Amino acid sequence: MSSLLLKGARIVDPSQKLDGNRDLLVEDGKIAAIGTDIGPGHVGGNGKRGSETKVLDVSGKVVVPGLIDMHTHLREPGYEYKETVHTGSRAAVTGGFTAIACMPNTEPINDNRSVTEFILRRAKECDLARVNPVAAISKGSAGQILAELGDLRDAGAVGYSDDGSPVTNSRLMRKALEYAASLGVVVISHCEDLTISKGGLMNEGFVSTELGLKGIPAVAEDIMVARDIALAEYTGTTVHIAHVSTAGAVRLIRDAKERGVKVTAETAPHYFTLTEDVLRSYDTNAKVNPPLRGFRDVEAVKAGLRDGTIDVIASDHAPQSTVEKDVEFENAANGMVGLETSLGLSLGLVEENILSLSDLVMKMSVNPAAILRLPGGSLRAGADADITVIDLSRVWVVDVGNFRSKSRNSPFHGRTLKGKAFCTIVGGEIKHIEG
């Protein structure tokens, strides 16, 4: 097998507390060596001469462990007109992600082995990003009976979630946390009290009052975050809170972590980038659940990222077609695509000095790997060669027309971003490189 040499990069790998200029050699799909001044003739771990070594000059760029987006929707099976495993994983590698996790709200719902296996087979055929299915907590995500969580794990599911439809029944949630913990798989909770959010279209506050749109109060999220923390604390299990959007949720998670509760949390770039004010134009591309919140929530989410309360940045990539979006705001579906804008938006936090580059790599690679118990998140010798090369100085304008995703529902169209994935390497193979 051929080998690949990345020359002249700044390597940032928090798993090894490394931030410095090194060369990186890949052999047989694995990281072979990191060192200063590795030549193309270097003899790697396999003992062969490196005559077939491809050399990639990445000087001026940053090499990090492959980014992992632990919250995406690939829409296949069932909604292939919005996205497929193929287009979604193409979007992933274009956005710099070597691995993604995909939520189970497909048609049929991924609540059984056959759907999990189908997604994994499609991903293997595509051979782009690593695709890790998250299976449903309950059959049909209906919140009544647990899905066959053990069998789903054995089929390849890396987490359990009824994402999109919260587990309303606290008894079922308790059982799910306990059973999942015994299987060594994380439960990812979509926190929303439906009895208070029902019919809501955007964050409740002055803007919803002015627009005459029914509101979703922040407490709809806070109430369920509090419940899930209480359950995890009582049962001594682990829970991961998806798409944190409120100041209240950040505070609850911070307090729980201080008490030693095994809670982890993610947020999405739109929750630290946009406020509800962008909805003043009734832009359906900015309609998302949980909804875009107010300025104080955005600041709290940033503070949570900075102090480690929020462990992960995940895009919640949710493709929707024009059928769902080019309608009245009330009738529009929730969700925005994010795989191809997530890195650029998140690098804004580094630009703003909220996170160091190393912190960002923790939240976009090391931590998601640890929470989902995936390999990855490290450039240690012997690890799978899942690598993202980032061009920090690349200034570009988001154009939904250029998206590799099948859908175009982004509120960031036209926004100028700084920083972009230059090259995405999965298992030693270049899956994406900027032309």
Next chain:
Amino acid sequence: MKLASKDILGMKDLSVEEIELILETAESFMEISTREIKKVPTLRGKTVVNLFFEPSTRTRTSFEIAAKRLSADTVNISSTTSSVVKGETIIDTARNLDAMNPDIIVVRHNCSGAPRLLSGLVKQSVINAGDGAHEHPTQALLDIMTVRQKKKRVEGLKVVIVGDIAHSRVARSDIYGLTKMGARVTVSGPSVMMPRDVDKMGVDVQYDMKEALRGADIVMMLRIQTERQEMSLFPSLREYATYYCLNREKLRYAKDDVIVMHPGPVNRGVEISSDVADGPFSVILDQVTNGVAVRMALLYLLAGSEVRNEQSAVERGKNR
């Protein structure tokens, strides 16, 4: 002076000068409706489409009469089912209408923001005839016109709006319009019918209706939509009426020369008692009359801008 936008989507977007222009134009049109031949040729050859996605009798009739008195052709399209249920999206509807080249589209829709969506898709002027719980600008304009007519001013007046503020597009448009014109607005109603942060709209909130009415120059009662499921959040209509029905006893708290307004249709005995609705303080039917004039003014200002020299027709009528 011209209106800044091709559309009338809400009172929030209108400047004080634009509101005054519309009201002055409306006042000049009042006389037409009192003639024996209630028609001027101002908008001859113009087409006004009334596109109503929500049932309405009086607003649609008011627009139709307004258009006909200006000699415009009118087409009424009513669709009580939402466009999504029908299978055709509002965007399809908009493009089809656009292709037929009318001059003005008057739209009412149950979804907040729908007129704005439509306005971005068509060349024609769009007039919002009420969208969801968002805005109902022509109602606010006719309300302000009525206030000016009865009180000779708006500035400094205390206006009390009572009812289900949360679900009322009339309340929002009146709040924007009246506060712009210098009135002090108090909203009153049960707390469960108050939208979040409504005070940030520049109004006082007073849950006790009698206290709210103290010193009021104008009382605007809102229709309680008994068909809304939100009502289940309120104990009963009986309890609502006890605390928020405008009757003679409560009206005593207002100024002696108070006027009582209501956008209609009235739920007698729920938000307003019959003796008040039909009593000497009520200007409810003046509102309806002024509604035709305000809508004539808007149609004229939007579609008649290039036929402005025909205003002489109006002038002639005035001098008759």
